Amino acid sequence: MSARFLPRESFATLVDALRDGRRLLGPRVRDGAITFGDLEAAEELPIGIGDEQSPGRYRLRDRGDDRAFGYAVGPTSLKETLFPPRETLFRAERRADGKVGFVAVKPKPEATAVLGARACELAAIGVQDRVFVHGVASEPRYRARRDALRLVVAVQCTSPAATCFCGDAGTGPRVHGDAADLIATEVDAGLVLEARTDEGARLLDRLPTREVAGDEHVEAERDLDAATTKTRTGRLAFEGLPERLFAALDHARWDEVAARCLACGNCTNVCPTCFCSHAEEAGATAGALEGRSERVRVWESCFSSDHGAMHGANPRATTKDRYRQWLTHKLGSWVAQFGTSGCVGCGRCTTWCPAGIDLVEEARALDGPVESAGSAADGFASPVVLPEASSAAEPADREGPLSCDAPRAEDLVPRAAEVLAITRETSDVVTLHVRDHGVAAEPGQFLQLSLPTIGEAPISVSGVSRAEGFVDVELTIRGVGATTRALTSLEPGAELGVRGPYGRGWPLAALEGAPVVIVAGGVGLAPLRGAIRALVEAPERFPDVRLFVGARAPEDLLYPREMITWLERSHVKLTVTVDHASPAWRGHVGVVTRLLRRGAIPEDARALVCGPEIMMRFTSDALLAAGVAHDRQWLTMERHMKCAVGFCGRCQMGPHLVCRDGPVFRRDELALLGREGF
Amino acid sequence: MTVESRTLASFPGLATLPTDALASIASLTSEERHRADSLLFSEGDAPGDLYVIVRGHVQLTQRFDGRGTTAVLTLSDGELLGWSALLRRPRVASARALTETVLLRMNASALLELCENDPRVGHRVMALAFEEVADRLHATRLQLLDVFGSK
Ligand SMILES: Cc1cc2nc3c(=O)[nH]c(=O)nc-3n(C[C@H](O)[C@H](O)[C@H](O)COP(=O)(O)OP(=O)(O)OC[C@H]3O[C@@H](n4cnc5c(N)ncnc54)[C@H](O)[C@@H]3O)c2cc1C
Ligand code: SF4
């Protein structure tokens, strides 16, 4: 399609045509910066206004001309529009029949047009699409807003800031393909316009354009070439960067940058691709569901101390851990997780950092030869192997059951389920027997359990029985915090919300024929029980099953009656050990790893392990010493989790999203197990 | 019952000792059989002998003032029992056979004398005991961490 020219005097016609029955978003000056927002008239465009940006500094300036698009990106982006900082996911309310109903809250966005999007901005939408639309599931609220972006006019950037590096990132300043309907380049006299879609061509037809004069064409190309040269700074090579960053996890630079970083989270807020979120109960008085309660999703930063925190443990306890998480994710593991870098080179994080930390400068410093901070001496020499981007993008190919093959819609709304009965296991653990109307979980998968007004928690399925029209699930829960304590206090007949099943379960098919060693610690027996039941019931497929169960004290052992029935099977051996006991206890005393070194482990065994992380690490070492290689061990990991489908970013562990890539992992996938800060 | 060098050599750690050294240890070792529930020694007893468990489970208990008696460790096949004998110290814990148990009992003073006279044997025996104690120390640390406890 040939280019056309829209003279500056006619910009109003462009604004009017875009606003025809649509909401229009475009650049305007607000609070001392050029930000994206509702645009009603061409006069609101930042005419004659440019900016100066450097690490920690942003200032508007008078350009001395009448350009409307002569600036570099400001602190906001289209992220706020597609993924608002705060939004309600669902309401829980009493229905007429007295039961709890969960009602999805979904936006009905009006048709929206965009004027002035930059190439980096469009690339950022592409990155967020991979998280919210093309992941293991697709988020209908994001999707609806995305679909409502009907008409996009991109204006290619000819005024990059000193902080920009879209050329290095390969995202700009030119807009490629059909990322926008109409592509514009601003020259002194107006806009050179080129339609990239039919929609764009129709829009172009409605505008009072003329042919592009030869010198206007030359001017546009010259300015674009200059911007390309400027943004190809050559300071950061994206190719191979994930591997180089993960090879530099012990670099002394992490300590240096952590000393400057305020952990304020500005960088993640302004970044157009950062997607982490929190979910909280709002509009509720604690306790019974009197009125209604809502679950609200809000942006969360990986710099907050809550981001990775779990009950009793915080894998990323220090600012150093969090800065390393941000940088290695953004520029590194994003590629394995979503098939693209998380950075589009817009420079916002650098400009808006109050400490003036320059992302490129940090990445460059880490990119050089590793100056060890000394912590490498703790024996973690094994390199972190990043998963192939393709296998992460197509999780259906991976071992073990998965909740879905193709992205299905996941609206994060629970379905109502009922507690049929309760078994008290120990002083703080109960098993809920719940009637659910969802899909039956595979052993090792988990559900998200919700209590309106209180919260939601991921809980492994510890038993399943399928029936016509419903599934009865067992959930063994230890009351440690607000949600789990409320769950363990439910009475028969109580209602709760259920989502799932989610995640990758135990690889039962990979165990067939081989001796199977199962090591469980504490409540870690719960996620294993489904697998154990399957092995106990199928001696022809699993002829040699050895169970090792550890607990704090005899009274903390789960399922003692059921254990006795396992022992009755001749293909099953069971050894139980506790940390403390009275002399009346006839079983073992001592840590579970001591049982494993007593020649109890056949070398060709396959092992399943679940328990506290430290117990799993030592168990894994003991298994390795007994001849069970890492590719024959599977562990199940626990990390903070809000969504369970890769939208909330909370369950990161190095390159992995635990909800999606796990929770069951083969040991050789977990190079970072036991390493501080992940 | 006397013990042959072969029996000793079946325990990892002793297997690589030269035959003459094995024979010397065998000459000061005897096999014992204990019924379930028999007390092997008590906390505070005068220095006694060193044992290797051939078969069976042995429970170690310790008295903690005000907290009663607690089972601290269970030992079984192939493990060393009563290492304090090598230091000629009183017993630090009581040992009770939980099941019928077969033990190899090594006369501690004779063994120490042998170690003194034959440094090859001495080194091997001490290394064996040291490894066992190190393992138990490591395991005790994990126990102390109370990994399954309410954090
Ligand atoms: C895949 C998976 C399976 C699990 N299976 C079981 C199980 O079978 N039985 C069981 O008792 N526990 C299980 N847990 C742990 C359980 O989810 C946490 O104990 C629970 O989320 C704590 O929530 P809380 O509100 O009671 O505690 P609080 O400390 O009040 O937690 C506040 C919030 O932090 C988050 N959070 C805190 N701890 C964890 C955690 N360990 N994991 C994830 N998010 C956390 C939650 O979002 C929670 O709402 C599992 C965790 C995961 C990730
Ligand atoms: S990491 Fe920084 S430069 Fe990269 S896209 Fe995010 S805000 Fe822009």
Ligand code: SF4
């Ligand atoms: S890098 Fe800068 S913007 Fe980001 S958290 Fe640290 S101080 Fe805040």
